[in-house]
Amino acid sequence: MPFSALNELLVPVLHLRERLPAAQAAALGGALALAGAPPAAHARLAIGAALLGILAVAAEDAPVLCVVDDMQWLDDPSREALRFAARRLGAEGVAMLGAQRTPLSEASAGIPELELDALGDDAALELLSATRAEQIPDPVLRQVVATAAGNPMALMEIPELLPREVLEGRVPPSRRSPATSSPRTRSASPSSWPGA
Secondary structure (H helix, E strand, O other): OOOHHHHHHHHHHHHHHHHOOHHHHHHHHHHOOOOOOOOOHHHHHHHHHHHHHHHHHHOOOOOEEEEEOOHHHOOHHHHHHHHHHHHOOOOOOEEEEEOOOOOOOHHHOOOOOOOOOOOOHHHHHHHHHHHOOOOOOHHHHHHHHHHHOOOHHHHHHHHHHOOHHHHOOOOOOOOOOOEOOOOOOOOEOHHHOOOO
16 A cells, blocks of 8 residues: 555654644645545655654654665555655754665665675574574584575574474484575575474
8 A cells, every 4th residue: 555654654753743844744644644635646755755854853852763674565655755765864863774685776876775695604603592592403503504594584483493303403404405485584494394
């Protein structure tokens, strides 16, 4: 739905809408179905300006960090408003951080980009050791690292899916790395490991 991501993002600060200029407040209210008619295509700039404005108003009380994950799944109007605001951040006391799997499009020109690589094996083992209360036998750890292929989310999720006997080392891990259909992990699943 248009502007659904923007609506979710702004829930904590929507009460500040009344402090925006009237045109921006009306555009934002229409976009989020709070008041008035849905915005026309030419009102998109006003919505982007309203997003920047409401974040700046929120930052008058304390600095604001706006974090958006999985931007590749956002509706286009929300993504467009976020791009508009991100390009115009200045001294408002607002920082924006967005993450997405695909490279930024040409429409995102002017927004700094940092491409993250997969974790190396040593860093993956360190992450697993730091986040697991129970000790996992080394062969199982190494199979989890190989299966996750450097994806931090997969490193966290795979041990949760393994049967207790595999985690405790009573059943050896499989050497296979079966593929998963999960769009979130983009890694392999332990579903065909022994006992899974």
